[in-house]
């Protein structure tokens with residue numbers, strides 16, 4: 001970047017005056033932040049235009065990543081990293097007499113996602129731009145992202161997130177590309193002169209989709225792609241009638257309903273809400289995006305559809321955008337006038353589907369009744385897709401096997417008929433991928449075995465990855481600098497090069513430097529902990545971190561039970577041999593998920609008691625950091641010694657936090673689940689601590705009949721800890737306030753085999769304690785973890801998608 005400190009400083013001041021409308025004497029930190037963003041945008045927008053022009057001129061094939069969630073976090077530091085302006089900007093800001101980090105704190109997280117699925121989409125758009133692939137992300141411009149979490153008296157309280165209340169520096173509205181989207185109404189069957197059937201959908205409502213573009217700056221800043229997010233508005237077109245009929249108020253009510261569509265992100269992770277508004281959100285953004293894709297295609301090819309499948313590939317991020325399949329069919333058949341079979345073969349070459357979960361409660365189904373009301377024409381199209389599939393394909397493979405037919409049908413028969421979005425996605429896509437090796441194997445063997453028999457080449461794996469720009473270079477600058485001092489400085493785009501650090505794992509000086517940085521990161525996190533919770537923690541203690549959505553299958557309750565056991569051991573034996581430990585949690589619970597919220601409460605109550613118990617001499621501390629989000633993750637991950645990845649084997653599709661933590665030198669304590677298995681393969685078994693049942697053992701135990709009481713009566717310590725929940729030890733004056741957790745683990749059957757894995761988990765932690773006592777052994781393990789995580793960069797994931805699925809060429813933007 002040929003820009004110097006002086007001119008960048010001038011640019012900031014100029015924007016403070018002309019963009020923000022204030023001056024140096026009265027500017028707030030927020031005003032400065034806006035001015036800096038505007039100065040950065042001068043460089044960014046130029047590149048957006050150049051990228052779009054190049055893609056148009058070269059008429060490139062592009063991937064269209066459809067996702068209901070993009071969990072982008074903050075942009076300023078990231079964009080500076082990717083443009084290569086960090087040093088210049090920091091110096092310029094310092095010369096202006098400002099605190100750079102403090103200014104960065106002004107930026108609200110763009111939290112348009114729940115957890116791993118949404119953050120993966122964010123890492124993928126970063127890698128796509130970095131690798132110079134023509135790509136666009138499509139999603140919803142939610143007014144409110146994931147709720148803000150407050151902790152009041154130990155309980156989660158949700159507040160709305162207003163990330164763009166006073167405008168957002170990074171987005172540009174594109175009114176020239178507005179789309180109109182139909183909803184509700186009925187379908188009329190018409191016959192033309194030749195007797196051919198034509199279907200005419202008469203919608204009951206029209207909604208306007210307004211696109212907002214967010215530049216996605218690739219590392220090195222050659223390609224700047226865009227993320228296009230749709231905001232819903234009332235359509236003027238429709239409102240005029242109401243207005244003219246004198247219905248001023250009615251028209252305003254319609255406006256409110258239309259604007260509700262993009263109002264709020266559904267806060268469920270790994271569960272299907274099944275609400276009408278959610279279906280409308282899905283259709284709204286898919287219909288806008290498909291129209292936008294077609295508009296762009298027609299600019300180059302007019303009405304010649306013969307190149308459409310060569311130019312367009314659409315990736316469905318889970319089944320949430322699966323309605324795009326019947327929508328494209330509707331446009332090709334009803335609007336363009338193609339034959340069904342021609343249109344269908346196009347669809348089957350355009351869509352690919354990523355499955356992110358096997359949890360039954362997350363597999364989307366919509367009632368046929370609701371579908372018929374909201375999308376009557378799409379329901380007809382789905383029926384047609386289904387009957388052709390059952391007659392032409394299933395009959396061939398499974399003759400008269402009605403049971404298989406019932407299972408593979410898009411329509412689930414029952415007292416309420418349902419549309420199965422998973423089956424629709426598999427049938428309508430040319431590739432289906434899982435997100436880690438074991439998960440992809442289970443997608444084939446357990447979720448879609450008959451589909452795999454029909455189309456053995458359709459199923460594949462693409463292991464997830466994370467962008468090393470945000471998740472190492474930008475969030476852990478000290479470690480990044482140390483690495484760059486020892487290996488080629490282009491490691492952020494060739495993460496495999498971290499392997500060259502392996503020989504340094506035994507080098508005492510490098511060990512010392514590496515662990516000194518870890519300590520400094522822990523000191524910084526200790527300040528954050530003090531600010532957020534008022535708890536003081538010792539940076540020399542072992543920092544053990546579990547950060548992820550709160551869900552029973554992720555088993556934060558297992559971590560909690562073990563913490564209580566440690567506390568009990570310390571009370572029984574004040575000389576109990578263990579290093580000082582700090583257990584740190586970050587997790588949001590879905591607002592309607594009762595037990596998840598009880599677990600948060602229990603963690604906080606146990607934390608209160610332990611943190612104020614003088615008898616254990618600060619050997620144990622527990623903190624729950626409120627409002628876990630991308631920007632907080634960036635402060636926690638560099639400071640972790642231990643990474644808790646303790647889901648029941650077979651339940652966590654991949655995990656991506658596991659990758660970020662290991663990359664930053666944390667030791668994984670984990671089950672053989674999701675990407676943990678591949679992390680263990682890469683780091684070597686000596687450098688991770690694996691415990692618990694594997695997938696086969698889980699299946700065997702469940703087949704034999706799992707009884708949690710056996711483990712309760714069979715383990716004195718476990719029994720004592722569980723019984724503790726019934727007392728008022730952690731909730732003075734309120735005995736039994738935490739009993740629901742014990743009940744879930746005993747009376748309600750412990751669906752996630754927490755008790756079965758307890759002893760093995762406890763043993764794993766004893767092993768951790770021993771390893772941590774030897775500083776050199778620990779340092780070596782930590783370094784090897786960083787050195788061997790090259791595989792888990794999202795550039796590798798994107799290259800896998802390109803080679804296995806998308807078949808894109810990169811496009812050099814000068």
Ligand code: B1H
Pocket residue numbers: 114116117120266267268269270271272273318356357362435464652653654655656674
């Ligand atoms: C993942 C979801 C998810 N899998 C439904 N499924 C949602 C399902 O709002 N909804 O309805 C929202 C999210 N999220 C996660 O995806 C997996 O649990 C992780 O293991 C995985 O790493 C991540 C990215 O692939």
